Amino acid sequence: MSLELTVRLPSRGFEADFSVADGETVAVLGPNGAGKSTLLGLISGLLRPAWGRAQLDGNVLFSAGQRQPDRWVPAHARGVGLLAQEPLLFPHLSVKANVAYGPRSRGASRAAADQTARHWLAELDATELAGRRPAELSGGQGQRVAVARALAAEPALLLLDEPMSALDITAAPALRRLLRRVLAGRKAVIVTHEPLDALLLAHRVVVMDGGRIVEQGPVREVFARPRSSFAAGMTGLNLVTGTATESGLTDADGVHWSGDAEAGLRPGDLAAAAFRPASVALFTDLPAGSPRNAVAATVTELVPHGGLVTVRAGWLAAEVTPAAVSDLSLAPGDRVHFVVKAAEVSIYPR
């Protein structure tokens, strides 16, 4: 029970062998124009290749230019759900009717489709939105409803195309947590620019560049020993491992990190915390009474890139502006405080 795809699309310089095992979530990363959307289009049935073959749970999705006669299953009959950057709900239907649409169009009775809709709205913490119209939803609420609608159709495979990219930074962590819950045990492919999504949601990472897969493997392996320059640019993610507490995590050095802990994590559990270098602020003197996480460290290197500077102190990384570096007159050997808000730290079981 898996997805297997081998395809060539010379018009876009695209060529890939790609698979998703049962119960596996694969994160697809890569720079703009790498071919990520092309890959999703080929799996979902929006793009038709002249050469290739794909099979989902033993059913052929398409076969072209092979020894057997060509086959083509249209998008709606593939058992593949697609979640886009925007919710794309039917504007004239209520939230519940949007979610019930998939089961209804597969022949479920009104009552059965309603029950399915209620179930998935509850799973996505969206029960109270059932009677609203899409225009009355915030971006985060709309995406929760869109996930419920996709799952109500019981897809064999769920594709997520940068589902968090249109959300503001307060709504993204909540959706990421819900996705972590509902993707568990399903086949899914998530295209993302955010290493945190790969780390928290995926088992395996596939890095694309120039229409090819240039690197793949278990998430932590790829992030720890990146081979492509793109993956290397994503490895700055700060990771701390330790033991969960009531409000966060205590690491091996006894430093406590407050954060946004995943539901179900209990004090004493082995846990990991992750936060982006861009969410770290640097101070030479610690602001008094700051409720944020702070750790003092000695700067080891300053790496300018793309108009910003990565300040490293051992395993810690902060991404700041050149102006911040000169305001603090930072240089290797200096002692600084790395400070990050609890809301920016994701804590999850390991």
Ligand SMILES: Nc1ncnc2c1ncn2[C@@H]1O[C@H](COP(=O)(O)OP(=O)(O)OP(=O)(O)O)[C@@H](O)[C@H]1O
């Ligand atoms: N409709 C199209 N017709 C022809 N070529 C296209 C079309 N859309 C994209 N391409 C080309 O195919 C290649 C892969 O593009 P694709 O959109 O899959 O990349 P991507 O990784 O999704 O990028 P992004 O992150 O910017 O969306 C690029 O060279 C692009 O220019």
